[in-house]
Every structure is written in C-alpha cells, then in structure tokens.
Amino acid sequence: MRVRLNILGDRIVSRLKLAVAAGLVALLVSACSTATGLIPPAEQPLTAETVSLLGKKGMNSAAPIFVRIFKEESELEVWKMRDDGRFYHFKTYPICNWSGELGPKQFQGDKQAPEGFYTISQSQMNPNSKFYLAFNLGYPNAYDRSLGRTGEALMVHGKCKSAGCYAMTDALAEEIYALARDAFRSGQTGFEVHAFPFRMTQEKLDRFKQHKWYAFWKTLKEGYDFFEVNRIPPAIAVCEKRYVVNATLASPQKLDPSGRCPRFQRPALQPFSPRPAEWQLATERVTVVGPKTRSAADVAASTRESQEYFAATGSISRTSGMPPGASALGFNP
Numbered sequence: 001m002r003v004r005l006n007i008l009g010d011r012i013v014s015r016l017k018l019a020v021a022a023g024l025v026a027l028l029v030s031a032c033s034t035a036t037g038l039i040p041p042a043e044q045p046l047t048a049e050t051v052s053l054l055g056k057k058g059m060n061s062a063a064p065i066f067v068r069i070f071k072e073e074s075e076l077e078v079w080k081m082r083d084d085g086r087f088y089h090f091k092t093y094p095i096c097n098w099s100g101e102l103g104p105k106q107f108q109g110d111k112q113a114p115e116g117f118y119t120i121s122q123s124q125m126n127p128n129s130k131f132y133l134a135f136n137l138g139y140p141n142a143y144d145r146s147l148g149r150t151g152e153a154l155m156v157h158g159k160c161k162s163a164g165c166y167a168m169t170d171a172l173a174e175e176i177y178a179l180a181r182d183a184f185r186s187g188q189t190g191f192e193v194h195a196f197p198f199r200m201t202q203e204k205l206d207r208f209k210q211h212k213w214y215a216f217w218k219t220l221k222e223g224y225d226f227f228e229v230n231r232i233p234p235a236i237a238v239c240e241k242r243y244v245v246n247a248t249l250a251s252p253q254k255l256d257p258s259g260r261c262p263r264f265q266r267p268a269l270q271p272f273s274p275r276p277a278e279w280q281l282a283t284e285r286v287t288v289v290g291p292k293t294r295s296a297a298d299v300a301a302s303t304r305e306s307q308e309y310f311a312a313t314g315s316i317s318r319t320s321g322m323p324p325g326a327s328a329l330g331f332n333p
Contacts (some may be wrong), residue, residue, distance in 0.1 A: 005160055007078075015092035037101060041170075042127030046178050054312040057281060058082055059090065062186030065179055067120075067235050069095070069166060069207075071102055071113065072198035072299045076156070076166065079231075085271050086231040088282060093176065094290035096160035097167040099161060102197040103213045103301045108150040111164050114139040116238045117217075117243060118193045122184045125177070131179040132158030132170045137193060140240040146257035160291070166195075171292055192233045197303075207300075211307045219243050231272035231313065 027122040039045075046054075046061060053060050059080040066087050074095040079087040101111035114137055124136040134157035140149045155165045158173030168176065179193060197213070198204050199220040208214050210324035222245040226234040237247040247264035255262070274282035 011205070019276050025061065030324070031065070040127065040254075041174055042125075042177060042181065044174055044178060046175065046182070050175060054080070054090070054285065057088060057090065058086065058278075059180070061182050063183065064188040065090075065183045065191050066227075067156075067176075067191065067193040069193065069195040071098060071196065071294075072204075072296050072303075074296070074299075075097065076168070076176070078176060079112070079191055080179075084275075087227075088231070089189075089285055090179075092285060092287045094288060094292045095114075095166050095294075096169050096172075097162040097293040099162045099164055102299065104149075104153065104216065105144075105151055105164065105305070106147075108148050108152070110151075113162070113164055113166055113195070114144075114154050115195045115220065116141065117144060117220075118195065119190045119280055120180070121190045125180065125184070126155070126157075127173050127177075128155055129155070130171075131155070131161065133173045135177065135180060136160070142255075142257040143241070143243055145237065146241040160293070166176050172288065172290060186327050194220075194223055194233070195229070196220055196224060200301055205273055208303070208307060210311055211303075219245065221248075229271050230269045233268060237261075273321075 019073045034236050036195055045255060051061065057080070059082060064087075066080040068077040068079070069075075070077075076093045076095050078090045080090045086094055100110065102115075103112065103114040103129055105112035116135045116139075118139065118141055120138065124138060126134040126136065134155040137154045137156065139151055139154040151164065156168065156173070156176070157165055158168055158170040160167050197217060197220075200217070202221075204219060205214075205221055206208065207273075211217075220241065223234055223236065224242070224257070226232075226246055230231075234246040235248050237244040237249075237255060238257040239255050239259060244261060244264060246266050247260065248267060250265060253262070
C-alpha cells in the first residue's frame with residue numbers, strides 16, 4: 001500500500017510540474033506576442049520574409065536606397081545598392097492613392113502630387129505622422145522655388161489617403177520607411193526620389209508631344225534614361241530655372257537656381273553590366289500585390305482630356321472641388 005501511495009504521489013507531483021511549465025510557456029508566448037505591439041511603427045524591424053529576400057538578392061539591409069515613383073502606373077520602386085556600387089531592383093510597391101493629374105505640382109491647394117528630382121534627408125523622416133509613417137519629399141525644391149511654386153508637406157505616407165501626396169497602405173509604408181531608416185542609420189546621408197508622370201519610355205512620352213508639360217517631361221526622361229543605362233542616380237543641378245541632368249562642378253560652388261548655368265562636367269560612366277552569373281538577378285522584378293485607387297487607363301484618359309483642353313485654350317484647366325483620385329478615401333476639399 002505504501003509503495004502504491006508513493007507512486008500516486010510521484011504522478012501528482014509530475015502533473016503539477018507539467019502544469020506549471022505549461023503556464024510559464026503560455027506566459028512567455030503571451031509576452032512575445034504583446035512585445036511587438038509595444039514597438040512603435042517607426043522602429044518595427046523588417047519582416048523575416050523581407051530580410052530573406054534581401055539575402056537572396058545579395059543586398060545588405062543597411063545599404064543605400066534609391067526610389068522611383070510612377071504616377072500613371074501607381075507604382076513606387078525601391079532599389080538597393082550592392083557591393084559593385086550599382087543599384088539593383090528590390091521591390092515594386094503599389095501606390096494606393098494619389099491625387100491630381102499627370103504634371104508637376106504648381107501651387108498650394110492644387111492637390112497635385114509633385115514630379116521631379118528630390119533628395120530626402122533624415123530630418124524629412126516623420127515617425128509620428130498622423131498618416132501612420134511618412135517622409136517629406138522636400139517640395140518645393142530649388143527648381144520649384146525658382147518657378148515660384150508653392151506648397152508644403154508633400155509626403156509619401158500610409159493610410160491610403162491623398163490630397164497631393166503619394167499614399168501607401170500602412171503595411172507597405174512601414175516596410176519602405178524601415179528600408180530608408182536602416183540606410184540612414186548605416187551612413188547614407190540622403191536618398192534620391194525621382195517622381196515621374198509615367199514610365200519614361202519614348203513610346204509613352206510620344207503620346208504627349210502637344211502637351212503643356214512635354215518639354216519638362218523630356219528633361220525628366222534624361223534622368224530616367226541615365227539610371228536605366230548606369231544603375232546609378234545622376235547628379236542633378238538647377239540653374240536657369242531648369243534641371244540639368246548628370247551635371248557636376250570641377251570645384252564646389254553655390255548655384256543660383258535662377259541664374260546662368262556654369263560650365264558643367266558630364267561624367268562618363270561605364271554602363272551597367274552585371275557579373276556573368278548575375279544576369280537574372282539584375283533583370284528580375286519583384287512586384288507587391290496591393291490596392292490601387294487610380295487605374296492607368298483612367299489616368300491616361302484624364303491626361304488626354306487635359307491635353308485637348310490645353311491645345312484648344314493654351315492653358316491648364318483648374319477644376320474646383322474634389323480632385324481626381326481623392327474622393328474615395330476621405331479627402332474633403
């Protein structure tokens with residue numbers, strides 16, 4: 001009998017130990033699940049999937065980034081520098097919403113999203129944005145100011161709402177913000193954002209030979225083509241109230257955006273050529289699936305109407321009320 005009681009006692013103790021251990025595991029799991037919630041959005045680490053993709057592409061999460069935006073296609077690209085000093089495509093993200101039409105922003109309240117060449121410094125990162133996370137494009141830049149353009153707080157941000165900004169979903173804004181954050185913390189002093197009306201192929205540009213912004217878009221195409229050939233963003237200067245692409249100075253000097261252009265040097269780079277084993281890596285594109293409020297067909301149709309109006313009147317129409325693309329997601333004029 002005593003032996004039997006001892007066996008029963010051992011079983012009860014074992015069960016108590018298992019119950020206590022299970023409780024501790026549950027407590028730890030609960031703590032881990034809530035810890036992520038305590039990390040603010042701006043400090044969220046890259047997901048394991050994103051880190052894995054960086055590794056597959058031979059990219060360091062801390063390496064410099066470069067961003068391109070295409071309005072008509074509603075797409076934002078992130079490129080990462082690899083160890084050869086050239087930029088390789090990382091991901092193409094859907095832009096959930098942007099307002100206005102094709103063409104640059106000109107004045108406060110026109111609800112246009114900017115087009116042009118912009119540089120983002122760390123001070124332009126906004127971890128406390130009311131639109132989840134954001135970085136300021138820096139509009140108006142020197143070129144915009146030389147033309148008397150006005151406006152402020154033009155962002156790439158979350159919440160999928162736009163009245164002149166490029167709005168992403170929160171999840172995508174978080175990843176893009178994290179890629180920029182990690183690059184800054186590893187020494188990148190600023191990253192370039194090139195905002196285009198559409199993918200600047202000659203075929204697409206030729207649709208708008210009579211458009212108000214055709215000459216401006218031809219200049220933007222120079223920057224687009226330079227990157228396509230070299231996989232390095234070009235140096236951009238502003239003088240005579242215009243962009244000058246691939247322009248550097250022999251010695252540092254302050255340029256007057258409205259003044260006469262000095263004699264520039266035009267660096268001749270070796271065109272990009274991937275290593276023999278990396279042709280697939282250099283050409284592959286990863287495209288994220290997600291919502292787009294603006295369809296390319298609707299944007300093209302709206303631009304054709306604007307083009308026809310300009311051809312008939314010589315001016316750009318300024319419609320009042322709700323700008324295209326803003327109504328569905330909360331813009332109130």
